[in-house]
Amino acid sequence: MTSDVAILDLLARQDGLITSAQAVRHGMSERTLRRRVEVDGWSRLAPRIFLAGGHPLTDSTRVRAAGLWVGDRGAVSGPGAAFWLGMLDTAPDLVPVTVPRRVGLRPVGGVEVRRRDLSPVDLSRVRGIRVTDRPLTALESAVVVPEGSVFLDHALQKHVEFDAVYHCYCRNMGARGFARVGNLLVAAADRADSAAERLMITLLRGAGITGWQHGLPFGRWEIDFAFPAAKVAVEVDGWAWHMDVERFRADRHKGNALVRAKWDLLRFTWHDLTTRPDYVLGEIRAALATSS
Template sequence: MAAQPDLLALIARQDGLITTIQAVQHGLDESVLRRRARDQGWRRAAPRVYLAAGHRLTVRARIRAAGLWGRDHATVGGPAAAWWHGMLATAPTEIPVTVPRRLGLRGYPGVRIRRRDLSHLDRERIDGIWCAAAPLAALETAIALPDGSAFLDRAPQKHVTFDDLYQAYCRNVGAHGATRIGALVAAAADRAESAAERRMIAILRGAGLAGWERAVPFERWTIDFAFPDARLAIEVDGWAYHSDVDRFRADRSKGNALVRAGWRLLRFTWHDLVSRPEYVVAEIRASLLAANSSA
C-alpha cells in the first residue's frame, strides 16, 4: 500500500516519525507498520512510534519520539526541553519525561519517567510535542548540569525573566531536586548583590589583596568594589543586571562614565565568583599591575 501524500507530509514534519494512532487515522493498521519495520527498513523509535525508512534517528527525532510516545499526557523536561527551547547546545543522552501520577506509562531505554502533576503554566506545546515551559526547563536543567549556576547565568536570559523562574520554582516546591533549585534561585534572586558581595570580599581577602573599598560613591552611582589609588572599578553582575532593563541601562551608563573618567573597569558574574575565583583574582592582579605600570 502506497503512503498517502498527507501521511508523507506528516512524517516529514515530524522528523520521519509516525505514531500508530496517526497511522490508523490515515488508514494504516499497526500491522502495516510492523510489516514495514520488518521488510522495508522502517524501525521502532519508541513504543508505538515508528521511524520511516530513509530518515535518521537524529537528536531532534529522538526527543520528538519521546514526546509523541507520551501524547498529550506527557511532558518532555529537563535538558531535553531546554535543548528543544534552544537554551542548551547539547541534548542529553537520557530524556526525562514527566507524566501525571495517575498515568501508568513506563519508560523505555533512553527515556526516564518522572511522576508529577504539572500546572498548565509549566507546560508548552512546541512544534508538535509537549515540553516543560522555558522557566521550568531552565530550573530542571540547572540542577542536572555540573555548571548549573553558569547555565542560569547565561543561557536562559533570552528566554525567561527572574520572575518567571521564581514563579515556576514556587509551583514546584515539592518536586525532586527542589532544594537544589531553591539554592540557585536564591542566589539568582539576590538583587541587592549581598551574597555576591560577600563572596567577592572573601576572594579579595583570601588573595591578600589590599587597597580596595566597597560601595565607593562615583558621581550619581556607587561602585561595587574599587581600588581608588589604581582607579580600578569592579562590578558584580547578578540576575538583576540581566533581567531588569532599568538596572541594565543604569549599569551600562555607570560603566561608560567610569571609563570616560579614566577608570579601568572589570565585570564579574555570580558564576565567576563561585566557580572560578582564581580567574577573578588573576584579572584583578593583572589590572592592578597595568595600572601601576602606566602610573
C-alpha cells in the same frame, strides 16, 4: 492529497516519525505498518511510535519520539526539554518525561519517566509535542547538567527572564531537587545585581551625570552609587533580596543608617533600569538639584 503524500509530508515534519494512530488516520492499515517494519527498514522506537526507513536517529528524533509517546499524559522535561527549546546543543541519552503521579506509565528504552503533578502554567506545546515551559525547564536542567550555574546564567541571558524563573521557583518550591535550585537561583541573582550595577553605570555615563562613586564605603556597608558632595545615595535592588531574608534585612539596615545620616536615598529595581531609564535619571537629577 493522497495518503502516501500526506504520510511523506508528516514524516518530513516529524523527524521521520509517525504514530500508529497517525498512520491509520492517513489510510495505512496496522498490517501495512507491520510490513514496513519487517520489510522496509522501519523501526519501533517506543510503543506505537515508528521511525521510517532511511531517516537518521538524531537527537531531535529521540526527543520527539519521547514526546509523541507520552502525548498529553505528560511532557518532555529537564535537559530533553532544554534541547527542544534551544537551551542545550545536545539531548541527553535518556530523555526525561514528567507525568502526573496517577498516570501509570512504565519507562521505555531511551526515556526516563519522572512522576510529579505540574501546573498547567509550567507546560507548553512546541513543534508538536508537550514540553515543560522555559522557566521550569531552565531550573530543572540546571541541577542535573554539568556546570549548572553556567547553564542557568546562559538561560537567563538568552532564553528566559529572571522574574519568570523566580515565580516558577516559588510555584514549585518543595519539589524534589528544588533546594539546590534555590541555591543556584540566589547565586544567579547575585550576578544579576552586578549586571544591574553595570547598567546603572552605563546610564549615568550616557546621561553625562558626574560626581558619583561606585561602592563608596559607609559604615560596615557600601553605597551602590554615592554622590558624596550632594549626599545622595542610589541603591540598585537586584533579585536575591526577594529570597534571602538576611540580605533583605542588611539592605534595609543600610538604608535606615543612610537616612539617619541625612543622605537622600533613592532605590531602583532592574525593572526600573531596563524599562524606565528616563524615570531613573530624572529622579537622580531631581535629588541632585534639591541638594545644591
